Amino acid sequence: MRDYEVLYIVRADFDDDKVQDAVKRVNTLIGRSGGTAERTNLWGKRKLAYEVKHQKEGSYVLQDFQLDPNRVPELEAGLKITEEVLRHLIVRKPEKVVATPVTPPPAEVVLEPITSESEEAAPQVRRPDREDGEES
Numbered sequence: 248m249r250d251y252e253v254l255y256i257v258r259a260d261f262d263d264d265k266v267q268d269a270v271k272r273v274n275t276l277i278g279r280s281g282g283t284a285e286r287t288n289l290w291g292k293r294k295l296a297y298e299v300k301h302q303k304e305g306s307y308v309l310q311d312f313q314l315d316p317n318r319v320p321e322l323e324a325g326l327k328i329t330e331e332v333l334r335h336l337i338v339r340k341p342e343k344v345v346a347t348p349v350t351p352p353p354a355e356v357v358l359e360p361i362t363s364e365s366e367e368a369a370p371q372v373r374r375p376d377r378e379d380g381e382e383s
Contacts, residue, residue, distance in 0.1 A: 248282070248313040250343070255326065255335035259292055259304035266306050269331035273310060276325040282314030299333045311340075 257269045266289070274284040290307035299305070314322065319337060326335045 249316055250340040251282075251312055251314055251319070251337055252340055253310045253312070253322075253326070253335055253337045255308055255310070256295070256299070256305035256333045257308060257331050258300075258333060259302055259306060261306065261331065265331075266308075269329075270308055270310075272329060272331065273308075273326070276322060276329070277310075277312045277314065280314060280318045280322045280325070282312050282318065282322070284310060284312045286311040302333055305333050 253273070255273065257266050261269065270287055270289075274287075277284050288309040290309060292304050292306050294304055295302065316339075323335070323337060326332050326337075
């Protein structure tokens with residue numbers, strides 16, 4: 248079973264009771280597909296970006312659920328034939344990361360190069376292949 252979420256738009260001409268009935272119907276579809284509905288978030292009525300099935304507004308619903316990945320096409324087919332749902336989008340949620348105890352990194356040690364006095368006072372070595380005024 249994997250975690251999914253579906254965002255669907257219910258017809259705007261429905262009152263709150265009919266929207267609740269549509270949510271129950273979608274939850275029933277999830278159950279029939281072998282999944283379990285977890286959390287429902289009603290976003291309310293919003294204006295659509297473009298007209299869908301002669302509707303300019305819709306009630307948005309976000310539903311979290313768990314479902315076997317092989318059963319997702321079956322759920323999508325059920326949502327397509329549901330008259331109350333104008334549009335839907337099913338998205339697989341990222342895997343839950345198991346929290347492991349985090350150990351802080353060791354303190355950063357900055358090593359500075361140590362120069363000895365003998366290196367600073369060392370005489371310049373002349374290379375025989377160059378003449379005095381020539382630089383590389």
